[in-house]
Amino acid sequence: MELICPAGTPAALRAAVDAGADAVYCGFNDETNARNFPGLNFSRAEMREAIAYAHAQDARVLVAVNTFPRAGSVPLWERAVDDAVAAGADALIVADIGLLAYAAAAHPAQRLHLSVQAAAANPDAIRFYREAFGIRRVVLPRVLAMHEIAAIARAVPCETEVFVFGGLCVMEEGRCSLSSYATGRSPNMHGVCSPASHVGYRDEGGRMVSRLGDFTINRFGPGEPAAYPTLCKGRFRAGETSGYLFEEPVSLDAAALLPALREAGVTALKIEGRQRGRAYIEAVVRAFRRALDALDAGRPIPPGGLQALTEGQTSTEGAYRKGWR
Amino acid sequence: MTGSATTGRVELTLGPVLFNWEPAAWRDFYLRIADEAPVDTVAIGEIVCSKRLALYAEHLPAVLDRLAAAGKTVLLSSLILVTLDRERRQMEELARSSDVLVEANDVSCLTHLVGRPHAIGPFVNVYNEATARFLAGRGARRICLPPELPATSIAAIAAAVPETRIEVFAFGRVPLAISARCVHARLHGLTKDTCRFVCGEDADGLAVDTLDGEPFLAVNGVQTLSCSMANLVESLDALAGMGVASCRLSPQTGDMVAAARVFRAVLDGGAAPYAAPGAARAELARLFPAVQFADGFLHAAPGAEYRGAAPLP
Numbered sequence: 143m144e145l146i147c148p149a150g151t152p153a154a155l156r157a158a159v160d161a162g163a164d165a166v167y168c169g170f171n172d173e174t175n176a177r178n179f180p181g182l183n184f185s186r187a188e189m190r191e192a193i194a195y196a197h198a199q200d201a202r203v204l205v206a207v208n209t210f211p212r213a214g215s216v217p218l219w220e221r222a223v224d225d226a227v228a229a230g231a232d233a234l235i236v237a238d239i240g241l242l243a244y245a246a247a248a249h250p251a252q253r254l255h256l257s258v259q260a261a262a263a264n265p266d267a268i269r270f271y272r273e274a275f276g277i278r279r280v281v282l283p284r285v286l287a288m289h290e291i292a293a294i295a296r297a298v299p300c301e302t303e304v305f306v307f308g309g310l311c312v313m314e315e316g317r318c319s320l321s322s323y324a325t326g327r328s329p330n331m332h333g334v335c336s337p338a339s340h341v342g343y344r345d346e347g348g349r350m351v352s353r354l355g356d357f358t359i360n361r362f363g364p365g366e367p368a369a370y371p372t373l374c375k376g377r378f379r380a381g382e383t384s385g386y387l388f389e390e391p392v393s394l395d396a397a398a399l400l401p402a403l404r405e406a407g408v409t410a411l412k413i414e415g416r417q418r419g420r421a422y423i424e425a426v427v428r429a430f431r432r433a434l435d436a437l438d439a440g441r442p443i444p445p446g447g448l449q450a451l452t453e454g455q456t457s458t459e460g461a462y463r464k465g466w467r
Numbered sequence: 468m469t470g471s472a473t474t475g476r477v478e479l480t481l482g483p484v485l486f487n488w489e490p491a492a493w494r495d496f497y498l499r500i501a502d503e504a505p506v507d508t509v510a511i512g513e514i515v516c517s518k519r520l521a522l523y524a525e526h527l528p529a530v531l532d533r534l535a536a537a538g539k540t541v542l543l544s545s546l547i548l549v550t551l552d553r554e555r556r557q558m559e560e561l562a563r564s565s566d567v568l569v570e571a572n573d574v575s576c577l578t579h580l581v582g583r584p585h586a587i588g589p590f591v592n593v594y595n596e597a598t599a600r601f602l603a604g605r606g607a608r609r610i611c612l613p614p615e616l617p618a619t620s621i622a623a624i625a626a627a628v629p630e631t632r633i634e635v636f637a638f639g640r641v642p643l644a645i646s647a648r649c650v651h652a653r654l655h656g657l658t659k660d661t662c663r664f665v666c667g668e669d670a671d672g673l674a675v676d677t678l679d680g681e682p683f684l685a686v687n688g689v690q691t692l693s694c695s696m697a698n699l700v701e702s703l704d705a706l707a708g709m710g711v712a713s714c715r716l717s718p719q720t721g722d723m724v725a726a727a728r729v730f731r732a733v734l735d736g737g738a739a740p741y742a743a744p745g746a747a748r749a750e751l752a753r754l755f756p757a758v759q760f761a762d763g764f765l766h767a768a769p770g771a772e773y774r775g776a777a778p779l780p
Contacts, residue, residue, distance in 0.1 A: 210594035213616075213623035239574075240597025261592075264549050266559070266575035273578075285647035290550055313644035313691070314548055317590060319615040320643050320684075323693055323770035326763065328615060330594065355769050358677040374644075379676045380686065383654055387675060387686070388646075467648045467659040 143403065144410040145434055146204065146303060147427045150182040150417055155192045155203075157424040162431030165202040167235060168192065168416065174222040175206045176237075176259055177416040178333030190229045202232035208257035209333045210238045220244050227252050235281070236260075237316060242275040255279040255303070259316035259330065265297040272300050279303055281412065284311050284394065288462045292406035301409035307426060308414025310394040310460050312374045320373045324355035336372045343368060352376075395457035397430070400437055477707050477734050478507040479727055480611070480634055482717040483544045485642065486687055487519050487667040494526040496718065501530075501537040504724045505731040508713065509534050512544040512561075514572050514588070516649075516688045517554045518662070531567075542570040542609075547590045548645045548689065549575050568608070577605070584608045589636055589715070590645070594620065596627030603631045610634065611715055614641045614697060617767035618705065618779040625710035632712040638700070638726060638751075639717025640672065640685055641693040641761065641770065650686045659689070671719045682759065683771075693770065698760035700747045701775045703733050721755045729754075744776060 147163035149155035158166045169175025171183035184192060193203045205226035211219035219241050226234055227249045234252060236242050237259035245254055258281040262268045271277045279301040282291060295302045313320065315329070322328030325340040342353040350362045352371035359376035362368045369375065369391035378387045394414070396403070403411065411434075413426055433443045460466060481500055484493060500509060511530070513520040534541050543565055545558050555575065562569050562579035571577050572588035586609040593599050593610055602610065611634040612621060625633040649659035651666040651673060666673075672685030672692055682694040699706065699714065706714070714734075716727055732739040733747045741747035748760065763772035767780050 210592055211597065213595040213620035216595050216597050238592070238594065238598055239601050240595055240599075243601050244597065260574070261548075262574065264555055264575050266549070266555055266578045267573060270574050270578045285548075286550065287647075293552075312648060313646045316592060317547070318644040319613070319641075319764075319770065320691065322615055322764070323641070323643050326767065326769040330592065330613075330615065356771070357681065357683055358679045361678045377678055378683065379678060379680070380654055380673050384678065387654060388650055388691070389648075461647055465658060467652075 143400075143408060143434060145427070145430055146410050146412040147423065148308075148413055148416040148418065149192070149423065150177060150179070151420070152184065152188050152192050154418070154420045154423045156195055157420045158427050159196050159199050159201045161424045161427035163201055163427050165204055165232065165410075166192075166196060167204040167206055167412075169206040169208075170222050170225070172218070172222070173212075173331075173333050174209055174219050176208045176257070176329055176333045177206075178209070179338075179417050182417060186225055186229070189226070193230045197230070203230075204233045204235055204255060205229070205231040206235040206257065207241065208235050208237045208259050210259075210330045211241055212331060216240065220248075224248070233279070239274075242271065242277070246275040253278050255281060257281055257316075258283055258305070261314050261316040263314065265294055268294065268298045268300065272298070279409065281305075283314050285314050285461050287464060287466075288399065288402055288406065291403070291408065291462070295407035302407070303410035303412050304396075304403060304408050305394060305414055306396040306400070306403070306411045307394060307430065310389070310392060310458065312389040318374075324357050324373060326355075336370070341371055390456065390458075392456045392458040394460050396459050396462055397433055397443065399459060399462055400433055400443060404437065477703070477711060478632075478713040479505065479730055479734075480508040480510060480542075480713050480715045481506045481723070481727070482611075482636075482639065482715045483510050483512050483514050484718045485515055485640075485690065485692070486670055486672060486719070487516070487522070487664060488670060489667070490523040490526055493523045494530055496723075497530040498533055499724060501533040501539060504727045506539065506716070506727050508540040508542060510542040510544045510570050510586075510588070510715075512570075514544045514547050514590070515645075515690045516666070517546055517551065517557065519664070519688075520557075522664070541567050542586050543567055544570040544588055545572045545576040547572045548647065549573050550647060570609075570611070580606060582606055587611065589613050589642070593624065596624050599624045599628045599631065599633075603628045607631060609713070611636065611713075615764050615770065618702075618709065618765050619767070621706070621711060621765075622709040625712075629710065633710065634713035634715050635699065635706060635711055636697055637706075637714035637716060638698055638730065639696055639719055641695075641697045641764075642690060643684070643693055643770075644691040646689050646691075649689050650691065651688045654686070662688075693761060695759040695761035695771060695773075696755060697762065697764075698748065698751060698773070699762055699765060700730060700733055700751060701745075702762065702765060702779065703730070705779050707734070725754050726751060748775060
């Protein structure tokens, strides 16, 4: 199985390649990609250099152009596609139907991957994208269970890629407007979820309160670490119940499921976190490289030491395990 | 300039019931819509949870007959999130056998509709004119745009596909997210598979408040909606001017027939009873007390905000 690693900066890309990534995914420094955070991502020149660096080490670069182009400004996204192709990208990661149509027509030889933002959660949807645009790989939503991933991998005429580590979307990716409901900024349109520009913390008598836009997302006990207020991982109240109604502030760690993912026929494993720093990327990539090498050699998977890197210090296997639903 | 290229009149569409209503209440709701509501089109079907369809399926034929007899255009709406083999078969059957227009809420449904006239629901991501053109070229006759879109996007898309009826989500709690996890079941200590249909206890969804007690969201099984209701009644002239052909009203408890009459009257203008600024909004507030209205998405603002008659960006 291929190990696909995130990079938000050229330094992180080099760290991921050096730590054993088979491929690195990244995007341009604008709203065309789904991690459009200040200070992150690649200029055109940086992208060309990064691809040259990766290729020299026999690693591939996948360029994400995976937000949904804003109506009236579609050429901005088409230019990102053209520039990624010209820079030598090994594949483009795209979600929007119109942009896929453009990429397939303008660059018929270019390898296309269907972004998780396209929300293709079953073989019929994947077949549509395969037949219409010739996609070679689909990145599967994080809401699928392991047996569903296996069934899809068997049924579809293309490769499959699944997330194994990092942020966990509780809602189906590409179909979530929770962030823009509170802040006006959304993953689909702006490449951001619960953006830091709209986050606030305030001290209420020794208790930390986190806010997103005009809404309180969490209230922490004395001494309790104040997790980042990602909307779906906040504490809310419904009837008599209050707490983490949608999901706890956990992150995904499917390291223990690697044998099952290989058994399922999955092509590639994806680590989330283009917003992460270089040291984090290096540690996570190394741990997964060791795990995959052990798996390939028939040895037991070594303990990852990834615990300390997970959000809020707790991790989950998410929807992959039965009972999550 | 008004409305669509085909009729010049902005139509009203009643969206599918999103919530798990008692089967008899579900049937009676649609029978009254057929008899009394000034809506042109009715989209119908289970789009949130495939487990619910069996609960009211027996009433579907009679409801479809009554809607057709009342002269309504009927759209059969498909499931938003399709993961189970059973759901895939149901959707294929819906798409292939139907002699009415199917409204696809997932791309998987399009696989079975290629080349045949169909409608695109608000859960297929149509964010720009390139995607709208592609879908129109493959048989999409109508597109209900995602509720998140700002006015500038709506205008650009409507201008690009004049032969396709562009619809906007104009009234009702706004669908914001879908998951494979059933939060409704989770809140009752159950799972999606063992849910006992607890979502049926909340006819407008279960209100989710912030810890400050502020209304925020609503849970409807695997779906999360806004607690506020979208209300674009103060922007109807602007929407018509952009070439929007239809406004979608999303069912919830309360008098949807009366809500449709308000929208119809405002769209018809002239001697309407709602000529005074804010009069239509006030009437809808009277019909749906204790809810906040929201139209922030249209104004490229946080979706929860209400800007009303403020000029669109």
